[in-house]
Amino acid sequence: MIHYDIAVIGGGIAGFTAALRALEAGKKTVMISAGQSALHFSSGSIDVLGHFPNGEPVSQPFEAIPKLVRQHPEHPYAKVSLEEITQSLTWFQQQLSAQKVCLYHQEDNANHGRITPLGTVRPTWLSQGHVYQHRGPRRFSGLCFVAIEGYRDAQPTLAKDTITAQRDFASCPSRTITLSIPGAERLRRNRNELRSVDLSRLLAEPDAFDSLCEQLIAQSGPDELVILPAIIADVAGERGMDVLKQRTDRCFHEVPTMPPSLLGIRIETALQRAFASAGGVLLRGDQVTGGEFDDNGCLTALHTRQLEDIPLTAEAVILATGSYFSRGLNADRTQVSEPTLGLDMVQSPDRSEWRNDDFFSQQSHPFMAFGINTDNQLRPTARGKRCQNLFVCGAVLSGYDPVYEGCGGGVAIATGYAAAQRALAVMASAKEASHAN
Ligand SMILES: Cc1cc2nc3c(=O)[nH]c(=O)nc-3n(C[C@H](O)[C@H](O)[C@H](O)COP(=O)(O)OP(=O)(O)OC[C@H]3O[C@@H](n4cnc5c(N)ncnc54)[C@H](O)[C@@H]3O)c2cc1C
Known part of the structure; x- marks a missing residue:
């Protein structure tokens, strides 16, 4: 016993x-845990009451x-x-x-809108540092959706089409850019098998990360909101995304991908x-x-x-x-x-x-x-x-x-x-x- x-x-x-x-x-205290939790499938934001x-x-x-x-x-x-x-x-x-995982909410405790991978806007209360909290007038000139070459667990074109049909974003210029991550090809075992965790491991290598930074600087603008699938993991808290922001001087909105969701795993x-x-x-x-x-x-x-x-x-x-x-x-x-x-x-x-x-x-x-x-x-x-x-x-x-x-x-x-x-x-x-x- x-x-x-x-x-x-x-x-x-x-x-x-x-x-x-x-x-x-x-x-x-002992914890007995059989398998993966819903966090592996979640947005990594904490919903308190949306409806x-x-x-x-x-x-x-x-x-x-x-x-x-x-x-x-x-x-x-x-x-x-x-x-x-x-x-x-x-x-x-x-x-x-x-x-070192910081979560933020609005100063007056209101819900904010979170742009989802499908381009809808869902209410939530607490979000991670590189998740854009939509509320009131937007402070960016346009939306720049990032597609990763060969990666199918995020659908930025679909998200772009959906969001521009919404009232708050109807007049907002939006576009999609495609980036390639050197080495991603060698990770793929078949046409469909490339996951966010594979990409995050690759991006932990300096060459791949440098290349991502260079492409982002070249293809996106400093006054755009760059909508990036969550593919940057972190060794310590959010450091990967912080470094990306510092290196590129861009403003990001991380969106969860198809599972596994790095935002939830974080x-x-x-x-x-x-x-x-x-x-x-x-x-x-x-x-x-x-x-x-x-x-x-x-x-x-x-x-x-x-x-x-x-x-x-x-x-x-x-x-x-x-x-x-x-x-x-x-x-x-x-x-x-x-x-x-x-x-x-x-x-x-x-x-x-x-x-x-x-x-x-x-x-x-x-x-x-x-x-x-x-x-x-x-x-x-x-x-x-x-x-x-x-x-x-x-x-x-x-x-x-x-x-x-x-x-x-x-x-x-x-x-x-x-x-x-x-x-x-x-x-x-x-x-x-x-x-x-
Ligand atoms: C796909 C999905 C996405 C979601 N996304 C969000 C979101 O983005 N934000 C949000 O606020 N809410 C989200 N939710 C709502 C979600 O219900 C809660 O947020 C929360 O994650 C539930 O946590 P939990 O600990 O109760 O259960 P779970 O996260 O489901 O964890 C239960 C754990 O118990 C283990 N377990 C089960 N039976 C046994 C056993 N007999 N012995 C040992 N271990 C066992 C399971 O393996 C699992 O690890 C989502 C729900 C789903 C299904």
């Missing part, structure tokens, strides 16, 4: 937030959240206070900044570095296959695929296994379930109610809000019984659609932080009770 103070299941943004907070409080569930756009997320939770008491934001939400986001920014590696330097134990590639509950609803042991015969035990457990995408939820023909610990689910038993009739409808599909319901302490139930030392956070929670509402990152950070706080409080009162006896 291996014993920890806190065990976190799942290594996405919610799991890392909870684990880092537990480590900060001095707890011996109400009825589609109404939100410009000031922190002013809108009280109305959201009044109208939707089942929403995960209703389980945490507004103060906890803002506190957790500030804390998260500080954690990342200590790892956040994940920063979280991993913070976790390791705080002394956390990471069981990467292992998977929790089940747990044992006692009659009081206490989770007494966790089983993992790799530590088959050696159960893990912890004073408190935090479940952060994500949604369908990360297998935190599982859907078959008859039901949606939580496969890791078999927790009770909020779902519709009638399969015809899982989605809207029009699959491409502009509304959220009901199945997106299925998941684990909790009390205000973020504790779920298992077979009808309230769990005492288990706390749930992130995309596995029910009651919201992270993508449609544009609140995935915010909910993951706020509930991850709150789950750790709740676990610490329960552990503290258990300790007090044992001293009293």
